Amino acid sequence: MVKLSIRLDPGRTGEPSTYVDRKHMLQGVPFLGAGLGFRREIGKEILSASQQVNFLELIADQYIDRPGIREQEAADLATRFPVVLHGVDFSVGTDCPLDETYLRSFCRIADLTKAHWVSDHLCLTRIPGNSLGQLTPLSFTDETVRIAAKHISEIADAVGRPFLIENISYYFTMPAAVMTEAEFITAVVREANCWLLLDLANVMNNAANQGYDARLFLDQLPLDRVVQIHLAGSSYSGPLLIDSHSHPVPDQVFELLKYVAPRMPSLRGVLLERDQNFPPIEELVAELEVTRQILKTHWAPYYYAGAEFPPAPDKEFTPRAKNAAASDYV
C-alpha cells in the first residue's frame, strides 16, 4: 500500500495524515441529484418512477454472499441509473484486520455497478466470530481514530473510488471518550483522507437522544468533505428516537439540509432512505422533489450558477426472469 506523509488539512491534533491524499478521486464525479435507496420491496415502483429518481444507492450486502442472480440485478440497475454503493458490515472501528473476503466481494460489486462512490458507517458491527448486525458506537478516542482511519484507507485503496464514511445513530455512549462525536468524526475523516456521508436523520436522532444541539454539532463537522447526504424519517421506541427509515422525512431534517447546504462544495448527491412502512411511490417522489427544491435554493452551485439537475435515465428496464430459487433468500 502506498502511504505518503502529506496532509492538506490539519486534524484535531495537528499531525499530518498517515494516509495518501485522495482528493483527486472526486474530480470527474458528477453531481447526481436526488436519489433513492433501492429496496427490492419497492423495486418495480422505483423503476416505474425512473424519471424522477436521479440515482440509486445499492446496499452492497444485498448482493454479497448471495446467488449470482442478485449480482445480475445490481448490474441491470446500473444500466438504468447512476449507482453508488453503500456497505453496512466493514466494521471499520473493530480493532482487528479487515475481513478480506468481504472487501473483495465489495470491490467486485463496486466494479460491476460502476459505482460513482462507495460508503460505510463509522461504527462497529462485529468482532471476529461474533456479528452484531447493528451499527454500534465506537469509543471517541485517539486509538479508535487510528483504527478506523487505517481501515478506511485500506478500503479506499482497494476499491479505487471515493470512499465516504457515514455518521451513525447511536443509543448509548462508550465510556472513556476524550473528544466529542463531532471531533471524532472530523479526526477520522482527516486522518483517513476520506469523504463524509452526512446522515441528517442520524444527526437529528442523536441530538434528541444525547441531548445536544444539531446545528452546533453540524457547525463542527468538516462540511467541505460532505459528498453525499442521507435523509430519512425516524420513529420513537420508548424514550429513544430510532433510525428506523420508516416514516416520511420530517421538517426538522429538511431544515437541517437547508442549514448545511450552502457549505458543502463537494456535495454530489442527496439520498432518501426508506426501509419499511413503504408508502406509494408518489410520496417518495414528492420528497425527492422537495429535496431538489431545497438544493436549488440553498446549495451554492445551483444558487449561483443555476445549474440544471442531471436528466433522469429514460431507458426501458427489463427485469430478468425470476429464478426458481428454493426461497427468496437463497
Next chain:
Amino acid sequence: MSEFGVQTALVRLLTDARLRRATLNGDLRPLTESGISTDDALTVLKIDRDRLEIFADMITAQRIDDLQNMLPITTRLLGTRLLEIEAAFREEVVPRFSRRREYALAFGEYLREEFERKEPVPAFLMDVLNYEMNSLELFERRNDPVPVSDAAKIEKIDDQQSRFKIRIVRPSTNCTLRLKYDVLTAISQMRETDTFVTPEQQPGFLLLHVNSSGSIEHDRINVATARFLDLCDGRNDLGTIISRLAAEYGVNDELAMRDFEAKCISLCKSLAARQIVYVVSDRLCTKSH
C-alpha cells in the same frame, strides 16, 4: 485498557443475555474468566444500563428479523411461538456467529432437536423446516470444490463391460429430501395469496441443487431417482448400482433387465449433464461426497 478487550466485552454483553445479567449485577467473573481484563470489564460497566438493554433488544429484534427472512415459512408456521422459542434458544445456546446466516442455521438445528425431544410436531412443519434448512445448508456449500478432477471425468458409460470400472460421484452441492407433503405447492400458494393452508398429504422426493448462478433449484423426483442418487456415494460403481436397484425392484428376466439398464444409464447421463453427479473412471477417482 485495550480497545479490542473493551469491544469484545461489549459484544459479548450485547449478545449473551445471561452474561449481561450477571455482569450488570456486579459479577464480573464470567467476563474475566473468558479472558477479558478487569479493566476492560469495568469500562463497559460504565455504559448506561438501560440503554445497553435497549440496544441488546434491538440486536435480538434484528436476529429475529433475519430468521424470518432466512426461514420464512417455518417462522410463519411457528406464529407467536417464534418469540418464545427464540428466547429459549438464546438462553440455552450462546449465540456467537460470524455471519448472520449462521444464526438461522443454528436456530433451525435447535428447532429440529427440540421437535424431536419435546413435543409431537405436525409433520408438515417438519417438512417445511427440513426444506428450508436444506436450502440454507446447500447455499453454504455452494462454493465447495468439485469432488473430481476434469481428467477423471468420462463421457462413455454405455459399454456393458466397463460398468464395473465406472464410479458415480455426487457433489456436496445437491441433496435429496423425502417429504410427506407437497411443500412446494403450499409455499407458492402462500406467496401468491398470502394465505396458508396445510395441504393434503402427498409423499414425494425433492432434489435440491445449486445451479450455475449460485441459486438453489428444486426438482420433484420419483423414488427410483432418489434411490439411484442415494447409491451414488462415490464408492459404488455403476454396475453395482444397477444390480442393487434391479434387485430392489425385482427385475430378473433378461429383457426387463436390458430395459432397466438402459433407463438407469439414461438417468445417469441426464444427471451428469446437469452436474448433479459426476461419472468418473474407477482408476482416477480420488475424492467422493
